[in-house]
Amino acid sequence: MGGELMSLDGPKSAGKVKHKRWFDLKQFLFGIGGNGANGSGPDGEGRVALPAGLRPAVITTMNQKGGCGKTTTVVNLSAALAKGGYRVLVVDMDPQAHASLGLGVRLEAFRRSIYEFLLDDDTTFGDVMRSTSIRGLDVLPSAMKLSEAQLELANIPRGESALKRALKAVEHDYDFIFVDCPPTLNLLTLNALVYAGKVLIPVQTHYYALEGMKELFRTIEAVRKRFNPNLEILGILATLFDQRVTIAVDMLGALRDHFKRQMFETVIHTNVKLIEAPMLREPVISYAPRSSAANDFYCLATEVLDAVTKGVGP
């Protein structure tokens, strides 16, 4: 079942999601928000907004497996939504700073980062936030020393909700806030889970994909019980999918059988443009806007918008 090709020309088989062409999707993205600045659709600058009660939708990508597409998803999903007219903030909670770099932020040692934003009361949002080349898309960049924040967060009262506290004053300026996490379950990851409303789980369509998933679900459940009763799973996203590889097709089928409607219909295919784009410090959405990789992320953006605005999973 799971091996159908996503096509730029529409669905290849009955019963599968309709994959639209990217420009149709852009149209859709512009249209769906419904209440811009004046509450009546996109404003003069092509802005749209989530309804006030849903703003901001805080989404974190989570999977303790490295290299499964967490950062690629944050960078390109946020870019697709910003291109659609939404205001989007990316919070880079990974000391490796790949999301910051992939969005074109220059990491200069003298500039303050999320580290200071979390731990230094004198550092304001404005001191740290950087705009990107995509209008409406901002970043709170990471830095290597964020790895030291773990210890310091452990020593302050309610260190697990430092991110939530720090963003409270500015969060309503954004429709979407994406938090990119390191591939480990630690105090930085816990901060993301305590703050987020929803978790997006990228899963590589490789043989060992399901390894660690049980632990991940247990962690989410534990956070829900102890810290954040509103936390829900937005969806599971199959990534790095290559339909020429039998095991990948089988894996996707198995994932769909197992997780059913928790799976996004959209699949992120393996695509060389997604390797090139970060090297050039750009999302694929702007580096190769007509590529099938960009199309995959517009499809995902549509599904995410749908899920967020309907308040239900994909």
Ligand SMILES: Nc1ncnc2c1ncn2[C@@H]1O[C@H](COP(=O)(O)OP(=O)(O)O)[C@@H](O)[C@H]1O
């Ligand atoms: N769909 C894809 N096709 C090709 N390369 C990809 C794809 N998704 C991610 N990559 C590459 O794989 C590597 C790991 O992806 P990344 O998003 O950084 O994973 P994570 O954040 O989970 O560690 C990166 O070099 C990225 O460019």
Ligand SMILES: [Mg+2]
């Ligand atoms: Mg990453």
